[in-house]
Amino acid sequence: MRKIEKSEMIYSKARNLFPGGVNSPVRAFKNVDSEPVIAEKGKGPYLYDADGNRYVDFILSWGPLLLGHAHPYVVEVVQKVVSQGTSFGLTTEWEIKLAEKIKEFMPHIEKLRFVNSGTEATMSAIRLARAYTGKEYVVKFNGCYHGHVDYLLVSAGSGVATLSLPGTPGIPEEVVSKTLVLEYNDIQGVKELFEKYGSQIGAVIVEPVAGNMGVVRPVDGFLETLRSVTDKYGAVLIFDEVMTGFRVSPGGAVEKTGIEPDLVTLGKVIGGGFPVGAYGGKKEIMEMVAPEGEVYQAGTLSGNPVAMAAGWATLDYLQKNLDKWHKVVEKMREFYEKSKDRIRGATFVQEGTMFTMFFTEREPRNFKEVSQQDKKKFSAFFNYQIEHGVLIPPSGFEANFLSLAHTDVLDLYWENSVKFFNSM
Numbered sequence: 001m002r003k004i005e006k007s008e009m010i011y012s013k014a015r016n017l018f019p020g021g022v023n024s025p026v027r028a029f030k031n032v033d034s035e036p037v038i039a040e041k042g043k044g045p046y047l048y049d050a051d052g053n054r055y056v057d058f059i060l061s062w063g064p065l066l067l068g069h070a071h072p073y074v075v076e077v078v079q080k081v082v083s084q085g086t087s088f089g090l091t092t093e094w095e096i097k098l099a100e101k102i103k104e105f106m107p108h109i110e111k112l113r114f115v116n117s118g119t120e121a122t123m124s125a126i127r128l129a130r131a132y133t134g135k136e137y138v139v140k141f142n143g144c145y146h147g148h149v150d151y152l153l154v155s156a157g158s159g160v161a162t163l164s165l166p167g168t169p170g171i172p173e174e175v176v177s178k179t180l181v182l183e184y185n186d187i188q189g190v191k192e193l194f195e196k197y198g199s200q201i202g203a204v205i206v207e208p209v210a211g212n213m214g215v216v217r218p219v220d221g222f223l224e225t226l227r228s229v230t231d232k233y234g235a236v237l238i239f240d241e242v243m244t245g246f247r248v249s250p251g252g253a254v255e256k257t258g259i260e261p262d263l264v265t266l267g268k269v270i271g272g273g274f275p276v277g278a279y280g281g282k283k284e285i286m287e288m289v290a291p292e293g294e295v296y297q298a299g300t301l302s303g304n305p306v307a308m309a310a311g312w313a314t315l316d317y318l319q320k321n322l323d324k325w326h327k328v329v330e331k332m333r334e335f336y337e338k339s340k341d342r343i344r345g346a347t348f349v350q351e352g353t354m355f356t357m358f359f360t361e362r363e364p365r366n367f368k369e370v371s372q373q374d375k376k377k378f379s380a381f382f383n384y385q386i387e388h389g390v391l392i393p394p395s396g397f398e399a400n401f402l403s404l405a406h407t408d409v410l411d412l413y414w415e416n417s418v419k420f421f422n423s424m
């Protein structure tokens with residue numbers, strides 16, 4: 001058993017200070033009957049906890065750390081920038097540098113605006129889409145997460161695809177009354193919904209490869225259908241690439257699928273481990289944002305130079321080392337191919353640098369299918385991994401992440417997995 005005394009002591013203090021002892025719910029490890037990991041430091045693919053245990057880290061701060069922990073290039077650039085002042089509330093050249101770098105990976109983005117989180121990005125993109133179209137309804141998909149925006153925190157009403165219910169207490173029903181929810185990959189449902197509400201729908205927001213219910217791929221024709229109906233009815237199509245950006249392909253889901261949305265939201269990787277989000281896309285729409293247009297959106301720390309520099313260093317390194325991105329992705333796939341016959345009662349899904357081991361018989365296509373997972377088995381799998389030096393997200397409804405520093409340490413995950421499945 002690993003040592004956890006110091007971590008337990010820290011967590012007991014945290015419980016008196018923060019609801020559930022944490023500042024974001026999933027960090028409490030409630031789903032897996034485990035004490036939360038208290039992180040102390042990271043280096044490359046490794047995370048060290050407060051008791052000095054070392055793990056190969058597949059959480060990677062829930063996605064941002066595409067280069068791994070404390071990458072020397074990012075650290076160097078950040079240290080230099082920090083020493084010159086941490087915030088000005090004025091434009092600095094770092095915003096331009098990061099924006100240009102993002103556009104090199106995602107040329108479909110004509111103009112963009114930096115914010116401080118993925119939540120802010122989706123919230124602002126939807127405000128803009130509603131203003132641009134003059135239409136209020138928003139379509140989202142069950143199991144896709146777009147941050148904790150009130151009207152996007154909805155769950156599907158049982159049986160009735162289009163009825164949405166507040167996903168948490170504290171959100172009035174009126175606030176979600178303009179949100180329509182469908183199952184992911186429900187092509188027919190999309191067409192029917194637009195036939196009924198098309199004239200009132202201002203935006204469709206979707207994770208082009210879902211990551212927040214575990215990695216769920218779009219079926220052939222799903223994203224194409226979203227593009228064609230939004231074009232036909234004059235709605236704004238928003239790809240939420242906060243997670244998939246630079247991960248399912250270096251250029252994100254747009255590069256991978258060839259389908260271009262009107263707006264895209266970004267976060268996670270573009271902050272290189274600092275709080276950053278962005279929304280952007282077609283010039284004609286983005287020019288409605290204040291002060292060029294009338295759609296208000298602002299932020300005291302938006303475009304913070306330290307965060308911009310960390311994001312720029314991350315993408316600059318990625319651009320110069322694309323071979324490493326492809327290498328870790330291929331290596332992961334090879335390990336899976338070698339091990340797949342020994343994985344029983346589970347389905348491994350990988351898209352680029354994101355993957356999930358689902359405890360289902362078949363690859364899930366929507367949230368309902370993901371929900372059929374054997375949660376007890378997942379919990380046992382999590383605990384086996386953590387006791388054997390591997391940290392995976394403490395929920396079966398999450399994506400796991402690879403970094404460019406993971407290429408030579410993937411064997412432990414697969415060794416553990418094969419032993420776990422053999423013992424069942």
Ligand SMILES: *Cc1c(COP(=O)(O)O)cnc(C)c1O
Pocket residue numbers: 116117118119120122145146147148207211212240241242243244267268277
């Ligand atoms: C993480 C995430 C968000 C929210 O980003 P925060 O920075 O946590 O607010 C939004 N959309 C998607 C797809 C995400 O993965």
